[in-house]
Amino acid sequence: MRDVLAEAAFALFLERGFERTTVDDIVSRAGVGRRSFFRYFPSKEDAVFPDHERCLADMTAFLEAAGDAEPVDAVCDAARIVLRMYAANPEFSVQRYRLTREVPGLRTYELSVVRRYERTLAGYLERRCDGARDGALRAEVIAASVVAAHNNALRSWLRSGGEGDAEAAVDHALGIVRETWGSGAGRPPAVPAADGEVIVMVAAKGAPMWRVVQQIESALGER
Amino acid sequence: MRDVLAEAAFALFLERGFERTTVDDIVSRAGVGRRSFFRYFPSKEDAVFPDHERCLADMTAFLEAAGDAEPVDAVCDAARIVLRMYAANPEFSVQRYRLTREVPGLRTYELSVVRRYERTLAGYLERRCDGARDGALRAEVIAASVVAAHNNALRSWLRSGGEGDAEAAVDHALGIVRETWGSGAGRPPAVPAADGEVIVMVAAKGAPMWRVVQQIESALGER
Known part of the structure; x- marks a missing residue:
């Protein structure tokens, strides 16, 4: 019934445009009563995005099950759930994208949905920060980065009419976020120690002990 | 007239709540005709946020005049224009924040405004990227980070009832974005060379020449 509506x-x-279509038109086409519509959709806008509630629930469940995964990886994987929803039905997604561009009310509806995804990701990241300094701030910034990267790739794909590999484009975009905010961010790629490699301790003349320790740690990290 | 309205x-x-106030109530209180209202504000929502249009124009003008400033610094400075608008009138800003929390239509209106700020910052960053690989993608991600950091600090200040130093809080939040995305990102803070400090070259036994050069560069960078 929900799908039919x-x-x-x-x-x-x-056919007629969003504004010129009434709920009466919709229930008449679907062959059901007016109250059936509002049982499934609070508004006409909701009927344009019938899958976001389920997708938000899937994202929440995914993050609850993420355990001790690296947090930035987990939110990137959670964002991919949204992409897969769009990619599962390219023709519908592209048509809806075009409709949304034309109707201001649908654009603001979409912004509200995007904000709910962002809040879901930020809430997870904040819990994983577990009271660390600036935890809520970093959580919001990382969630916003993930959403922006995901949506940049998603929109490019939708604008292209659904051409090309949407998943690869989103993976590439999320790669920038992972490089920047993930646990490996800022560190050079690990190089396995070669046989016979020697670790040399370095210290500046007259350097305080904390500098010496910092240098050792840095040298070990860069090996 | 605009301010009076x-x-x-x-x-x-x-006094009455947003939903229960009509445009007729407003023009009657202001002592003007109904058409005057719509000359200044397209909708009731716009009257709640009378300064955003000017603030967006100020931001655009600021970025046009930014010249060859470091791009991430420029968008952080541009975001501060928004903060200053809120901080110029703390009582009004706090009351409006509370009103916005209660009225879904105002929340979505605010999301649209935030998105316009974000697009303004991203547009500037993209122009500064000048066709670099992933320029548009990075521009969107950085702009989203700036907006998220700014809004996190702004919202904390509004939630506190306007207590404390809003500018310092926003500076701190934007500092995280500048450290992450700015031209100095990923480099350790510069430490001035102390008198008598010795630079020691480090190389693993049998390391290839490119590794030796990399180590020298790294040691110089970390001095």
């Missing part, structure tokens, strides 16, 4: 609504939005 | 509107929103 969403399909009837979307077909009418494409 | 905005003040009348806001006073009524606080």
Whole structure:
């Protein structure tokens, strides 16, 4: 019933435009009563995005099950759930993207949904920070980065009419976030120690002990 | 006239609630005709945020004049224009924040405004990237980081009822973005060479020449 209503609504939005389609038109096309519509969708806008509630629930469940995964990897993987929803039905996604560009009310609806995804990711990251200094701030900034990267790649794919590999484009975009904020950020790639490699301790003349220790740690990290 | 209307509107929103206040109530309180309202504000929501249009124009002008400033510094400075608008009138800003929390229509309006700030910052960053690989992607991610950091500090200040130093809080939050994305990102803070300090070259036994050069560069960078 929910799917039937969403399909009837979307077909009418494409035929007549979003603003000129009434809920009465939709229920008439779907062959059901007016109250059925509002049982499934709080508003006409919700019928344009029928899958976001389920997708938000999937994201929440995924993050609850993420355990002790590296946190930035976990939120990047969670963001991919959204991409897969769009990529599962390219034709519908592209048509909806075009409709959304034309209707200001749908654009603001979409912004609210995006904000809910962002809050979900930020909430997870904040819990993983576990009271660290600036934890909530960093969580918000990283979540915003993930969403921006994901949406940049998603929008490019939608604008192209669904051409090319959406998953690869999103992976590439999220790669920038992982490089920047992930646990390996700022460190050079690990080089395995070769046979016969010698670690040389370095200290500046007259350097205080904390500098010596810092140098040793740095040399070990860069081996 | 514009200010008079905005003040009348806001006073009524606080007294009666946003939804229960009509445009007729507002123009009656302000002592003007109904058409005057719509000459200044497209909607009731716009009257709650009378300064954002000017603030967006100020941000655009600031970025146009930024010349060859370091791009991440420039967008952080541009974001501070928004903070100063809020901080110029703490009582109004705090009351409006509380009102916005209660009215879904105002929250979505605010999301649209935030998105316009983000697009303004991203557009500037993209122009500064000048066709670099992933320029648009990085521009979007950095702009989203700036906005998230700014808004995290701004919201904390608003939630506190306008207590404390909002500018210092935003500076601190933007500092995290500058450390991460700015031109100095990933480099350790410069330590001035002390008198008598000795630079020691380090190389692993049997290391290839490129590794030796890398180590020298790294040691010089970390001095």
